[in-house]
Amino acid sequence: MKLNRRSFLQGLGLGAISALAARASLPALPPFGTLSDDAFWRAVRAQYPLSDDPVYLNTGGLGPASQRVLDAVDATMRQLQEHSETGHNLLEPARETMARFLGAAADEVCFVRNATEGNSIIAAGLGLRAGDEVIFESHAHPGGSFPWLNQARLHGVVVRLFEPDPASPEANLARIRALVTPRTKVIQVSHITCTTGLVFPVAAIAEFARARGIWFHIDAAQSVGMIPVNLREIGCDSCAFSGHKWLGGPHETGVLYLRHDRLDAVALTGAGAYSGELARLPGEIKDFNAASRHEYGTRNAGLIVGLAEAVSLQEQIGRARIAAHGGALAAGLIQELSRIKGIEVLTPRSESLRASITTIRHARADAGKLFGYLLGKHRLRCRPVTEQDLGAVRISTHVFTSRAEVERTISAVRAAAHDL
Structure with a gap:
């Protein structure tokens, strides 16, 4: 049964209680400029059912979802359960929303559970061999370092670390450059470090890596939703982030961006329904020509709809x-x-x-x-x-x-x- 989000929700006749109307249960967020600065941000705060005790200052670990997001998740999951549908096609409008938000094409967006899963797909899928080298910063989050350390354990990949320089983007690029050898296959950085909040010069690193044929991957768990991010302008090969931090999406949501011309360089580390086509057995899988080939099996469409709603709220705020x-x-x-x-x-x-x-x-x-x-x-x-x-x-x-x-x-x- 092929559905799109609009026809699905309208076809069920659910009207005002649909996920698309969930935001109607909240006071409207006024356009910026119609209120004082403090009043505008109080109106934004009112969108979140976040407790005032304790004062929450850990968005870098886990970001609270807005009521709009919670309503969208709840309404979508209820509708899907009431009609016993997967809602798989609801992912496509959400994918288009996310792609626009990232400055990417929809076929470059893969929904994953978190940044760690996206990082792991890249680390395992590039097919690195014993002696191949990967460079990343010493302040990497375990979700960014463990996938490569696991490749070192399994396949003899060599991990080379640099200490971030807190004072100079040029110095950080120089520290990366000093570690590059003919065996360097991958450079990864956190767009913003989870430790001190240092912002790396990702566009300059992307240019440096591309000129040398080195894969450049970004762990953007601390940047997407905190600052504007345009992946096409940055020029990386791949990027992963969680939706449940600065974006304020549901728990266990995330995105892997995989540049279309680099799609076939990352092998499938898991496969199943929705990752490709097969006419009949025995036969050969024909992978879908999109990053979504790394999605397989039934997914929780309600969470992805909620993630798209989080993006919509951020775009409304600016x-x-x-x-x-x-x-x-x-x-x-x-x-x-x-x-x-x-x-x-x-x-x-x-x-x-x-x-x-x-x-x-x-x-x-x-x-x-x-x-x-x-x-x-x-x-x-x-x-x-x-x-x-x-x-x-x-x-x-x-x-x-x-x-x-x-x-x-x-x-x-x-x-x-x-x-x-």
Whole structure:
């Protein structure tokens, strides 16, 4: 039974309770400019059923979904269950929405469960052999490092790490260049590091890699939804990110972008219905000519519809506006926290090298102690940063974060510097 989203929902006669009408249950988000700046962001905050206690400052770990997203997921899943349909064709409108958001073509978008799964498809699918080399930064999240470390364990792939430079994009490119050898097959970076919020010069790295025939993959878990991202302009070969962080999509959603002219370079590491065609057995699978060949079997269409709704909300708010709001709050944090004796700000000071993440370290207290103090005494939910023994705490500022919450955070860190 072939369905498209509109005809499916209309055909069921569900009218106003459909996923397309879910947003009607909320107060309308006013156009930017019709309210004061603070009033606009309060209206944005009203879109989220997020508790005020504790103050949530961990979007870099997990982003809350808006009510619009929750309603879209609920309505779609109910409709599909009531009519016992997979809703597989509902993925295509969602794919087109995501492609436009990323500056990509729909056939370059594959829906996955998270960034880790997308990274793993690339790591396993490129067919690297013993002695082939992969370069990535030492601050990579386990979801970005483990897929390559697993290839090292299984096939003898050589992993080469560089330490990020917090002060210079040119220095980071130079550190990558210094590790390149004739055996280098892949360069991967986090678009924005999960540790300190450093922004890598991904377009320059893409140009460097392309000139040398090296595959360039981006782990964009910390950038998509935080800042505008146009993958065609960046020029990478592949990119993976989670939908459940800065985008505010449902849990267990994500995207793998695979540039169309590089599609056949990544072998299928799993296959089944929807990844290709086969007339009859025995025979040879004819892979679909799209990144979606890496999707197989029945998927939870309700979650993907919810992810598309999250994208729609971000577009309504405005991607540049989102980046400016979160970045301004982070800038205020950095300015004030850097003045507190006993507190070290690890996030780059340069605006071109940071966005909406602020990472701090206490001179006397480890990450767990500082995290526990901020949560237990001041009701601030941050995230301890233990990667590379940094012993720090990360603060994420996003669309639902207010200036008052930032001021509260500054006061709490000032108290931590005194008390711990």
